[in-house]
Amino acid sequence: MPDSSNNDVVEYRAFTLDDIPAAHALSASVKWRHRADDWRFAARLGNGFAAVDQTGALVGTALAFQFGAHAATLGMFIVSPEHQRRGIGRGLLDRLIATLGARTLLIHASNEGRPLCEEQGFTRIDTIHQHQGAAFQPPLVSLPPGERLRPIGAKDTPRLAGLASRASGLDRTALLPQLLDVASGIALDRDGELIGFALFRRFGDGHVIGPVIAPESPDQSRAKALISYWLALNAGMFVRIDTPLRYGLSSWLEGLGLPLVDTIEQMAKNGAPSTDAALAQFALTNQAVW
Structure with a gap:
């Protein structure tokens, strides 16, 4: 499932447990505190997509977590700093939404990610204080x-x-x-x-x-x-x-x-x-x- 932007070719495929070491390194690169065990816990609960570049290196992740037949949460969204602003985040979000149909979808969006979420029909329901x-x-x-x-x-x-x-x-x-x-x-x-x-x-x-x-x-x-x-x-x-x-x-x-x-x-x-x-x-x- 290739996509191209800025002369880069990115392929989207299913996220697997084999991606966890690379996903852990990717999250560390954007200063997330997650351990490899935190990634394993998430991957056992949900499923989603990995974005890889021409060399096969992981450059983006996104997972969905289904709760019953009518709702799902979206998370573990990361795009490597070197590959941001190239449409990869949009590609990951589009693919997750397409797999989940008419469910109620829930997401936590940063200031940078909120415009994309709003374009996809998400509206604010609260603010989370960390x-x-x-x-x-x-x-x-x-x-x-x-x-x-x-x-x-x-x-x-x-x-x-x-x-x-x-x-x-x-x-x-x-x-x-x-x-x-x-x-x-x-x-x-x-x-x-x-x-x-x-x-x-x-x-x-x-x-x-x-x-x-x-x-x-x-x-x-x-x-x-x-x-x-x-x-x-x-x-x-x-x-x-x-x-x-x-x-x-x-x-x-x-x-x-x-x-x-x-x-x-x-x-x-x-x-x-x-x-x-x-x-x-x-x-x-x-x-x-x-």
Whole structure:
């Protein structure tokens, strides 16, 4: 599936597990923190395209992650710095969209990528604030009467998937077991009923907290309690949290010592996911799978 631009010939083919070493090097070249293991996790969950030049060298990647029959997220978009502004990003995005049909499509777009996404019919639905750091001081956050934090048990998985599906509007039945294979979890319990949770796992050269799922409240105390739990256990470690602007956690996170380091636009095509108004996803799993 060749394409030509600026006298360069680029071929698009399916991304495979054999591409991971080159993809890892490509992501390092654009200063992503991803490990090879992070690429393997993404490649097991999704599928997509690789762009290669005349020599067979990998110069671009893009993956799609399908959640049920009606929605998919798009991510792991990279074009090597030497090959940017040659239509490769457009070629990758066009091919992903063509394989996914009329599904609701979700993507996180940088300032540079947003015009292309808008041309393809994506519209902004929120902004994501990326916070990260190691010098944090988490406070003790009180929970309402009858609520407590407890370890996640093996029998909790279906309930966790249900909560995550309702909060995100995406079918998380297949994702949650795979996340739990690589993450630790803490549950929010109300009188014996699991009502929220937060996962903590290795990512890049540190750790990430997410997803964080909890009922909304005026002070977002439940989400703060879940996040503070992991920060208190891992003081001094490099930690990242990606949180939607609409939930208003950024100032609180900055006050803990997790500065805002980046913002990115959350965009949708063919409608937005239908979420449960009683629940919220306060932190992303990651920017590829949401």
